[in-house]
Amino acid sequence: MHLDDMFERAEEYRAESAGVEHEVRVCMAASCQSSGAQPVFAALSEGGQGDACRVKAVGCMGLCSAGPLVAVAEVAAPNEAPVLYRDVRAADAPDILASVGRQPVERLRCPTDQPFFTRQQRIVLANAGIIDPDSFKGYVAAGGYFALIQALTEMTPAEVVQEVTKSGLRGRGGGGYPTGLKWSTVAKMPPGQKYVICNADEGDPGAFMDRAVLESDPHRILEGMAIAAYAVGANKGYVYVRAEYPLAVERIATAIRKAKRAGFMGNRIAETQFSFDVEIRLGAGAFVCGEETALMASIEGLRGQPRPRPPYPAQAGLWGYPTLINNVETYANIAPIIREGGDWFADIGTERSKGTKVFALAGTIRNTGLIEVPMGTTLRDIIEVIGGGIPGGKAFKAVQTGGPSGGCLPAAMLDIPVDYDSLRELGTIMGSGGMIIMDETSSMVDVARYFMEFCMSESCGKCVPCRAGTLQMHGLLDKIAKARGSAQDLALLEELCDMVQATSLCGLGQTAPNPVLSTLRYFREEYEERLAAAQV
Amino acid sequence: MALQQTKPAPPDADKRWKLVNAAMRRNGYAGHALIEALHAVQDAFGYLDETSLRFVAESLDLPPSKVYGVATFYHLFTLKPKGRHACVVCTGTACYIKGAGGLIEGVEQGFGVVPGETTPDDRLSVLTARCVGACGLAPAVVLDGAVLGKQTPDALVAELNRLE
Incomplete structure (x- = not known):
């Protein structure tokens, strides 16, 4: 299979939904489901979808505190912001369906020209809230698996590693270790059994970035893992995911099944010599299993206890074989890097922290939810502008980043740019991206x-x-x-x-x-x- | 090649053992799939007891000490039976900031149980979780699998009183 075949396939999938003028997208990620998205989806689906209007279950749209969220998008204008509705109830379905293609329902409307939406730059979350996470065709139609085919047919493993190195991507799990360097260490190990692991054991309380990515765009993680496996010479992968995230587990399992059926996972992927298989392993509620050596012990069925490093997993990891471990968000960045090139990625962000970062805003802040901004955005922009500040007229006191491994920063530090190094200097860490905002009432x-x-x-x-x-x-x-x-x-x-x-x-x-x-x-x-x- | 060993028979005629066996078979009775097997037992029976731990140990050809060690290491596994209803109070950071402590106190005052305990009539177990990921709905409670967001102690106690 070549890239041209991929284009053809994507075209074919898009043609299947020809004639659909409007999409009614219902967020079916965990947070919106908790606020009652399922009855809304059922009511909208029942309300009869003509050929020109399709009701679709999608992933996270970001503004979790206003859920359930529903967006009405015009298919012919993908660059235009869809009409967004907040706090939708099942009873609102007829009004929303009647409004499609006409005047929006003003009483439910959530303005999309506010900074929460306009200030974001979405790479990792590009598909979140737009595609149906359970649909393989939807992912391919949105340009999915192009990067994998491109890597397999037009690049050598060394070139893939080089592209990732060039991008300047650093580990998004919190450590900030250069991804390209990690990949090349594993790639340099003698050929033989190697493993690729996706760390989806998002244990930080108050962080839900990885869950949102897994629930909204699971194929992208698989694609990133497959590219990584090709680059380092592995043929077996594990996704280690928290058992507390049943929906994420279900979606990634569906994605694996569909990718296998379509020939993008398993033996001889896309008619090349490359084979790669992924298995899911469930965590069982141990925060320490986010640490890489403890995580590997847990995959081996042992107590999740870390061991001294070196040897690093890159040298002797799972069952003693060279192992590449990256975080969910890191893998989510891989496909865009291969598709657009490392230089494109390196242009985003700051000198030493490239690309974007997904943050989960929570605590006492007006817009609780998920955002993605370029590295180097200041804390003030994130909290006051994008997050909408503190509700209830209270004063800001501190922002906590990095979960139990991070620290609290006071108001005086709000103007620092968010990147790995600035945060470390101030005594906290980037962590995986949880940001808890506290007002004056917190001690x-x-x-x-x-x-x-x-x-x-x-x-x-x-x-x-x-x-x-x-x-x-x-x-x-x-x-x-x-x-x-x-x-x-x-x-x-x-x-x-x-x-x-x-x-x-x-x-x-x-x-x-x-x-x-x-x-x-x-x-x-x-x-x-x-x-x-x-x-x- | 390891010799094909016959697998032990289930401890009793309970049909739920079939689910456990299916999970172990899916992973080829591999010892490293122990956590998967324990998940299957807990999903089927609600908790892990000595009988089930011994059965899993024998099936996967692992020493019982190791199975017990793993079962007690991970917080999600419980060796005690739960009540008919489970109320999990999220104690993640966002919920903590927004008053999860008040919810736990409210439940304690209302039902006389602290997290980890079950009411004497087996009606309600109270547990805590490290972030259920519903930070947008803080403080959140998971009652029998359904997330209830933006809770107050009074509303939660009233809700729990409605349980059978």
């Missing part, structure tokens, strides 16, 4: 205690600094938060932070003190207030 000591409680109960117990350290730090924080602490307790807490950070085995322990350290750095007065309260 930073309580937040630090919350995260420490999280790390304490999620510590796998293998190494002493993390197992015992998180427990002791939590005890101290609890004492301080309850206004029973002394200055010595605070000093001991700081000392423990350093010790746990320096001596823990894996990322969980090494970063567990970050929420404490960053709140101490920017909100020390709150700790001191609690200490003063203890002396009264």
